[in-house]
Amino acid sequence: MLTHPTLDDTAVTSLVADATAAPSMHNAQPWHFAYSRASRTMLLSADLDRAMPLADPTTRGLHLGCGAALLNLRAAAAHAGHRTATTLLPAPHTPTLLASVRLDVPHEPLDVALSGLHPAIADRHTSRHPFTERRIPDSLRAALVEAAAREGARLAFLTTPHREAVLDLILHAEGYDRMDDGRDAEQRRWTRDASAEAPGDGIPEYAFGPAKCGGAAPVRDFAGRRTVPGRAYADFEKRPQLASLSTTRDGPADWLRAGQALQRVLLLATRQGLASSFATQPLEWPDLRWLLRDPLSGTGYVQMILRLGYGPQGPRTPRRPVDEVLTITA
CATH class of the missing domain: 3.40.109 (NADH Oxidase)
Known part of the structure; x- marks a missing residue:
């Protein structure tokens, strides 16, 4: 029984x-x-x-x-x-x-x-800190790809020139965001001042990570247009290791599958000593999201751009x- x-x-x-x-x-x-x-x-x-x-x-x-x-x-x-x-x-x-x-x-x-x-x-935890230039081994990359496939999604590590094109799209999206008053206010709603009483959600200042002064790694700056007193500056990696997560279709069920695949990848990455963060900025602009697709395959719908590597795990939010x-x- x-x-x-x-x-x-x-x-x-x-x-x-x-x-x-x-x-x-x-x-x-x-x-x-x-x-x-x-x-x-x-x-x-x-x-x-x-x-x-x-x-x-x-x-x-x-x-x-x-x-x-x-x-x-x-x-x-x-x-x-x-x-x-x-x-x-x-x-x-x-x-x-x-x-x-x-x-x-x-x-x-x-x-x-x-x-x-x-x-x-x-x-x-999401890490908005610099990673090292150490390359993720092919065997681990393959295991992460398999983890995504188990949940019905495709993970693909970006290679040049596609990676450079994606980095350019992220920069474009960051520029769009800075010029959009509504989006700036929407993001600010979910950021927390270090001196404020800590609620149970949002991104507190201690999780912003250092401000970027060099490097190519895409890291969303939740400080937005404001200055955080005493915030450190840091150089980020020159050759960030980025991966796209995509699905064959683009409806609510596919988004849920992509979320499950994303988390399965993140948990395996964490177990294997990798740190991670996200580059969601171009995904939030329909014209830029379309351009994120792999120019060689040209198929699928990109649901997330992941930054993976060796570095400090981010703080608990x-x-x-x-x-x-x-x-x-x-």
């Missing part, structure tokens, strides 16, 4: 705490979880109050963050011994309901590989209390 791991309210809360360690656009954490004890099912919904109408009008980025949280939930469940069955967009007429995860489904296999990534959930994002019902 198959026995199930303990799944009381404390265990459910622990699963959701792991899920919410995922990255999200501007650390807005745009998710809500609802657990039914009777059906042993977790529902993941989008919190549209945390959407960004200017930078993310289609909610593509919001879906990526929720997909990353979904992957964390699956990894935490597998680590605890739960066999899960996940359905994306289970209620087509309720688009904010993004996924359902049934726990302890008898005939589902236990995802051992995903369980092995669980320890990285607490260690993964705040998280909302679990009781704000979890509802448990009978």
